[in-house]
Amino acid sequence: MPRQRNRAAVKLPKGVHRVVxxxxxxxxxxxxxxxxxxxxxxxxxxxxxxxxxxxxxxxxxxxxxxxxxxxxxxxxxxxxxxxxxxxxxxxxxxxxxxxxxxxxxxxxxxxxxxxxxxxxxxxxxxxxxxxxxxxxxxxxxxxxxxxxxxxRDHVEHSLTEGVKPYAKDSGHKPWTPAQIEAALSKLTGVIRRGVVLYMWTGMRGSDAVRLGWTDIDEGGFSYRAQKTGREVYCPIVPELEAEMSTWAKRPGPFLLQEGGRADGQRYTRKLFSKHFAEARDKIPELAGVTLHGLRCTAVIRLRRAGLSTAQIGDIVGMSLPMIERYCRFADRKTSGKAALLTLKRTSEEQNCKTSQNRKT
Structure with missing residues (x-):
């Protein structure tokens, strides 16, 4: 039977000692x-x-x-x-x-x-x-x-009862087709690779910087989300598979730092976001975009492909309410377009009478 980890075995300051x-x-x-x-x-x-x-x-x-x-x-x-x-x-x-x-x-x-x-x-x-x-x-x-x-009786009442957060703005916006095209054509090296990975998987940055060849399992990425601990299986779509065919197969994550003293070192989510922002700011078409917006982009793409909310959640490791929130604009836009087609079809049917039909 494996020995249980002692809860009290914490990192102690210098000069503090534990005796059993x-x-x-x-x-x-x-x-x-x-x-x-x-x-x-x-x-x-x-x-x-x-x-x-x-x-x-x-x-x-x-x-x-x-x-x-x-x-x-x-x-x-x-x-x-x-x-x-x-x-x-x-x-x-x-x-x-x-x-x-x-x-x-x-x-x-x-x-x-x-x-x-x-x-x-x-x-x-x-x-x-x-x-x-x-x-x-x-x-x-x-x-x-x-x-x-x-x-633990350190306070007598909830300290936040009734305190409301400020209303959120539109949040991280999905990238437009023009922005995606500009990123793929103008970004280079590991930054472009990271954008491709974010875009076609929808995973969090904390997971993207850890992902590597050893995480592939039967045509998809199988990993445990760092933030939630949830097991995620993300299929590798043909577009991403084509990109990956040009990547060198080597140990470690796909995203490693390039150049300088840190060449070949692992990225943290924060550092990759910083390097992406530096590259983004040199491309006018990408003004205002965020890496997290690519997560939203991926969710909308999956929804438009006909996947259910539960299926999307399994692929990107996201809660169902958050998926609904990300898809709210896309769903309204799709519904509006469908309604417009219905209205046009109805109008055409009402105006398609010929002189022969009227005589009949």
Whole structure:
């Protein structure tokens, strides 16, 4: 039977040590352990996922003095440590939450956590009104923190109840045929290859930068989506197969950096997006397009090919509501064209009487 991973085995700061004795875990702080200059041994709380544990470390280090464990900053420390060690949240999401929650730490770090209310969150949202995207990211992070803190009795009420996000704009727009043509004809190298991969698979950037020859299984890509953990099977369409026939078969992902000291190194989603943006800005026809817009483009293409929402979800690893959202404009446009054809057909049938028909 495989040994279960111990939940408490987290990455500990320098000077913090874990000891297992008689089946129980103990933690203590002792800088320089095992040397002639070892400091005093200070016992720590036994739950490294609690705010008390990390405040005790700060006190032992002498960095912050006696920090009350009920401050919002202490609760925030506990939450961030939880999401970093839970193994259920991707690095990209953790990074997004950390950046968003810096706003919260600056606003309420030294205040009692149990004194916070939705009105305080709303006040921050109002202050971010000119940057609705940033505001919505902040609210999303606060909702997750509030849920975690509430069930652990770090706060007495939901911190976000009744707080509404700002209305989204049209979001990432699908690429037009002209934009796709310009990209294929003017982009070169790995950037063009990435656009082709995004366009014909509809996968997320975090998956596209990991995809390689070894992910091919019976005419399609078989992989586990990094963001959701969902198993995805994406068929390789003939257009993509033709492009891939010109790609060198080698170990590793399809998208590797080109030139300079990083030549041959793997891409991260963020770095590939940066390099794409640099290449895009040199092509006037591509002004305003985004890589994520190609995900929308792929979804619309699959819908127009007659696939159901569930089938599209299996191919691109996307939730059904999000697929419906991406297809809303395309579906309305298709329905409108069909209605126009019906109206024209009806009009032609009403006006097709000949003189012989009238006599009859």
């Amino acid at each position: 004795s008689r089946g129980r875990e103990y933690f203590y702080f002792q800088p320089g352990r095992g040397t002639d200059h070892a400091g005093p041994r200070i016992a720590l709380p036994n739950d490294p996922h609690s705010p008390e544990f990390w405040n005790a470390i700060r006190q032992a280090q002498g960095l912050a003095g006696a920090v009350p464990v009920d401050t919002f900053g202490a609760v925030l420390d506990g939450y961030l440590e939880f999401i970093k060690t839970s193994g259920t949240i991707t690095a990209g999401t953790i990074d997004q939450y950390e950046r968003a929650l810096r706003i919260a730490r600056k606003a309420w770090g030294s205040l009692p956590a149990k004194g916070l209310r939705p009105v305080h969150v709303q006040a921050v949202m109002d202050g971010l009104a000119e940057t609705p995207g940033k505001a919505n990211n902040f609210l999303s992070a606060m909702r997750a923190l509030s849920t975690w803190a509430r069930v």
